[in-house]
Amino acid sequence: MAARSWLFILCLAVADAGVLQTSAQPDLKGFISIDCGLEGKTGYLDDKTNLSYVPDDGFTDAGTNHNISVEFMTPLISRRNYNLRSFPDGERNCYTLRSLTAGLKYLIRAAFVYGNYDGLKKPPVFDLYIGVNFLTMVNITGLDGAALEEAIVVVPDDFVQVCLVNTGTGTPFISGLDLRPLKSTLYPQVTETQGLSLFGRWNFGPTSNTEIIRYPDDPHDREWVPWINPFDWTVISTTTMVQNIENDIFEAPSRVMQTAITPRNASGNIEFAWDAYTQPKDPTPGYIANFYFTEVQLLPSNALRQFYINLNGRLVYNESYTPLYLYADLIYEKKPFLRYPEYNISINATSNSTLPPIINAIEVFSVMPTINVATDSEDASAMMAIKVKYQVKKNWMGDPCVPKTLAWDSLTCSYSTSIRPRITSLNLSSSDLRGDISSSFANLKGVQYLNLSNNNLTGSIPDALSQLPLLSVLDLAGNQLSGSIPSGLLKRIQDGSLDLRDGNNPNLYTNGNSCKLVKRNNKLVIYIVVPIVLVMVIVPIYLILFYLKRKRLGPRSNSTEPQNEKAEYASKNRGHMHSSSLQLENRRFTYRELEMMTDNFQLELGRGGFGCVYDGFLEDHTRVAVKLMFKNSKQGDKEFLGEAQILTRIHHKNLVSMIGYCKDGDNMALVYEYMSEGTLQEHIAVPKIFRFYVHVNIDIVMCRARVSTQRLQSTSHP
Numbered sequence: 001m002a003a004r005s006w007l008f009i010l011c012l013a014v015a016d017a018g019v020l021q022t023s024a025q026p027d028l029k030g031f032i033s034i035d036c037g038l039e040g041k042t043g044y045l046d047d048k049t050n051l052s053y054v055p056d057d058g059f060t061d062a063g064t065n066h067n068i069s070v071e072f073m074t075p076l077i078s079r080r081n082y083n084l085r086s087f088p089d090g091e092r093n094c095y096t097l098r099s100l101t102a103g104l105k106y107l108i109r110a111a112f113v114y115g116n117y118d119g120l121k122k123p124p125v126f127d128l129y130i131g132v133n134f135l136t137m138v139n140i141t142g143l144d145g146a147a148l149e150e151a152i153v154v155v156p157d158d159f160v161q162v163c164l165v166n167t168g169t170g171t172p173f174i175s176g177l178d179l180r181p182l183k184s185t186l187y188p189q190v191t192e193t194q195g196l197s198l199f200g201r202w203n204f205g206p207t208s209n210t211e212i213i214r215y216p217d218d219p220h221d222r223e224w225v226p227w228i229n230p231f232d233w234t235v236i237s238t239t240t241m242v243q244n245i246e247n248d249i250f251e252a253p254s255r256v257m258q259t260a261i262t263p264r265n266a267s268g269n270i271e272f273a274w275d276a277y278t279q280p281k282d283p284t285p286g287y288i289a290n291f292y293f294t295e296v297q298l299l300p301s302n303a304l305r306q307f308y309i310n311l312n313g314r315l316v317y318n319e320s321y322t323p324l325y326l327y328a329d330l331i332y333e334k335k336p337f338l339r340y341p342e343y344n345i346s347i348n349a350t351s352n353s354t355l356p357p358i359i360n361a362i363e364v365f366s367v368m369p370t371i372n373v374a375t376d377s378e379d380a381s382a383m384m385a386i387k388v389k390y391q392v393k394k395n396w397m398g399d400p401c402v403p404k405t406l407a408w409d410s411l412t413c414s415y416s417t418s419i420r421p422r423i424t425s426l427n428l429s430s431s432d433l434r435g436d437i438s439s440s441f442a443n444l445k446g447v448q449y450l451n452l453s454n455n456n457l458t459g460s461i462p463d464a465l466s467q468l469p470l471l472s473v474l475d476l477a478g479n480q481l482s483g484s485i486p487s488g489l490l491k492r493i494q495d496g497s498l499d500l501r502d503g504n505n506p507n508l509y510t511n512g513n514s515c516k517l518v519k520r521n522n523k524l525v526i527y528i529v530v531p532i533v534l535v536m537v538i539v540p541i542y543l544i545l546f547y548l549k550r551k552r553l554g555p556r557s558n559s560t561e562p563q564n565e566k567a568e569y570a571s572k573n574r575g576h577m578h579s580s581s582l583q584l585e586n587r588r589f590t591y592r593e594l595e596m597m598t599d600n601f602q603l604e605l606g607r608g609g610f611g612c613v614y615d616g617f618l619e620d621h622t623r624v625a626v627k628l629m630f631k632n633s634k635q636g637d638k639e640f641l642g643e644a645q646i647l648t649r650i651h652h653k654n655l656v657s658m659i660g661y662c663k664d665g666d667n668m669a670l671v672y673e674y675m676s677e678g679t680l681q682e683h684i685a686v687p688k689i690f691r692f693y694v695h696v697n698i699d700i701v702m703c704r705a706r707v708s709t710q711r712l713q714s715t716s717h718p
């Protein structure tokens, strides 16, 4: 007769309390054993298994703790299942198990004991995912019902998430969660694209359904549940240790293999069956079974135990099989069986066999496709670190990008068939971020847009952000940042690859002072990158022009009186320029004039190694960019005036042209025609030498809005 029903009996260990400190880390064996919903920060030692259970505090940051109803707190239920964590909010809630080894196999087991904890007398139905891949629907029937779900998977990252997804049929909850590392040779059916979802792992032979075998008898802590013997089976067993064969790929524990069943009628067959468990997301599950055999009786030489294994009338294994004496062996399939609604197993002796068939244990799994690809590992880890550091609430649970319908708020991802999804933009504006800028932002290697404006970020700006190859917009405005803009970022600003907005950070550049306090060593980098071409090409040009100018103008006056000069050379050669109305004067402006032009230095466009650039207008409404030199600029007065004079005369199509300059007391400034961002980009796509020239001398960067009255005051009244 076939046994057609079975029950899962959960972790019967009644634990005694030894108190342990929790840590969200695997223990020495690599095990993680979580008692979900356990109050406090300390765990306990389970005296039956010698495993320590930890609270779930460090593994999830959502949900609420509950105890099951007292009437269900019986000794048959382990202490771990007396409490649970439920997740009334959010569609997906996850536990994150860390410190794993990417690419290795792990057994992940979750226990669900309802126990009418919410008094609703209505067990929920919800979905369980391992990372971004569906494992099973959890459907608990009966108030005292329980479910134990297990997956064996290759974990692609150094962490794995176990997620409960609310499907609108009750509040998801969880009672316990385990993770066990497995050798990669174990369970050869498990690959990167296919996991196994446990249907049952049964031990034949025990007479009591409480005789669950697990750690320490099974070093992998699999739970071997008794298959209660029907009347027509009889138990045979040995007390001798059963060995694992060399290179065993299943490592069945000796205690499981020491018992077997055989038909009571020596000429009968062993028969049992299971029904397919269909669910909406897995309507035709594909089953895989591992049949475990060990000969537990020392047979006389003339005896033979030999049999066939049949599934629904077809041979599972095309040859007859004879178990090995005191060695654990098995018959397994790599591919799932043909799909049937029910699976009848019949084990019958061959005609030559003198003894009836036996079986010691069986594992039945349904295959679990693990083909959904999660967000890039580094991106996901960085986002989790950012979430933890700033205690971000939002819907930030599970994988950041996958599935699209549950992607995290405030970020966008790129999806491609060839690589894992990557985060391309992150807008955490006005998200109440406090503390310094996390170095994890610099691990989002695919990010192009990062908006951290209007938070309470403090500390300095990490230069590591300049290593983000695709970052083109970085908005740090409206924080409490201090220090100066690091050199790497300055470089990115100057080569036009980055638009940095840092306004409304009163402490940026120490003491809330002006850009004149930018540290010298920031500039050094800029000078270093200006390559030898500059010396080799620009300097000769410079000298030639200088020579020409001297010839034309004669010895230069060192007068500091404002004056106007005509730039007669330039006017005919402005092919690409936008406006012919520009008066090409080499004008000398007073500081007061600059103030008027820029409306008191109201709008800062950018900043470079030499000074700040402000938006302004001439009397004729020509838009200009005014570069106010830092007071401690490396350029001396003389060099400055030299550069000013010369620049006004250079009008190459690839150079921004200068309109005039200011040398008024300490204040030195250059006035250029205004270039929009797009125009600047055009200019960047020009031969190298001019590019460097543009960068070093002009410093026009992307537009950045900034009210800098305070800065202006300290600039003009040092």
Ligand SMILES: *[C@@H]1O[C@H](CO)[C@@H](O)[C@H](O)[C@H]1NC(C)=O
Pocket (backbone or CB within 6 Å): 047, 048, 049, 050, 216
């Ligand atoms: C638990 O560990 C202790 C000390 O290591 C040992 O004495 C005891 O036998 C172990 N119990 C089990 C069930 O393995």
Ligand SMILES: *[C@@H]1O[C@H](CO)[C@@H](O)[C@H](O)[C@H]1NC(C)=O
Pocket (backbone or CB within 6 Å): 039, 065, 066, 067, 083
């Ligand atoms: C659950 O029961 C334990 C022990 O009786 C108690 O300390 C804890 O506060 C209870 N938790 C909840 C959420 O009621």
Ligand SMILES: *[C@@H]1O[C@H](CO)[C@@H](O)[C@H](O)[C@H]1NC(C)=O
Pocket (backbone or CB within 6 Å): 125, 139, 140, 141, 169
């Ligand atoms: C849960 O299981 C019960 C009993 O097996 C079944 O009647 C019910 O339809 C299942 N729920 C879902 C959502 O499949």
Ligand SMILES: *[C@@H]1O[C@H](CO)[C@@H](O)[C@H](O)[C@H]1NC(C)=O
Pocket (backbone or CB within 6 Å): 265, 266, 267, 268
């Ligand atoms: C044992 O099985 C054989 C073949 O199925 C049958 O003929 C016989 O009656 C059975 N014996 C008992 C005692 O049931």
Ligand SMILES: *[C@@H]1O[C@H](CO)[C@@H](O)[C@H](O)[C@H]1NC(C)=O
Pocket (backbone or CB within 6 Å): 002, 273, 312, 313, 340, 342, 343, 344
């Ligand atoms: C399995 O066995 C039962 C009875 O033992 C039978 O009714 C059923 O048709 C069998 N199923 C298959 C797929 O062979």
Ligand SMILES: *[C@@H]1O[C@H](CO)[C@@H](O)[C@H](O)[C@H]1NC(C)=O
Pocket (backbone or CB within 6 Å): 318, 319
């Ligand atoms: C069983 O199958 C294997 C491989 O498919 C084959 O090598 C072997 O000859 C088959 N044995 C029998 C008895 O058909």
Ligand SMILES: *[C@@H]1O[C@H](CO)[C@@H](O)[C@H](O)[C@H]1NC(C)=O
Pocket (backbone or CB within 6 Å): 308, 310, 313, 314, 315, 348, 349, 350, 351
């Ligand atoms: C055992 O089962 C196989 C497959 O169903 C069948 O071909 C064979 O005749 C059976 N052997 C005996 C001795 O009943």
Ligand SMILES: *[C@@H]1O[C@H](CO)[C@@H](O)[C@H](O)[C@H]1NC(C)=O
Pocket (backbone or CB within 6 Å): 320, 350, 351, 352
């Ligand atoms: C049974 O034994 C005979 C004689 O040893 C042998 O020829 C035959 O192949 C055996 N049958 C099986 C199924 O092993």
Ligand SMILES: *[C@@H]1O[C@H](CO)[C@@H](O)[C@H](O)[C@H]1NC(C)=O
Pocket (backbone or CB within 6 Å): 427, 428, 429, 430, 431, 451
């Ligand atoms: C950025 O986030 C803020 C705050 O959540 C929101 O108000 C704003 O619209 C977002 N901006 C963009 C461009 O998505």
Ligand SMILES: *[C@@H]1O[C@H](CO)[C@@H](O)[C@H](O)[C@H]1NC(C)=O
Pocket (backbone or CB within 6 Å): 427, 429, 451, 452, 453, 473, 474, 475, 501
């Ligand atoms: C950053 O977000 C704020 C708030 O939504 C917005 O005003 C600002 O324009 C954004 N910055 C950029 C560069 O898009």
Ligand SMILES: *[C@@H]1O[C@H](CO)[C@@H](O)[C@H](O)[C@H]1NC(C)=O
Pocket (backbone or CB within 6 Å): 432, 454, 455, 456
């Ligand atoms: C920054 O923090 C202070 C005090 O903690 C608070 O008053 C202020 O509103 C915060 N600013 C922002 C932009 O969150």
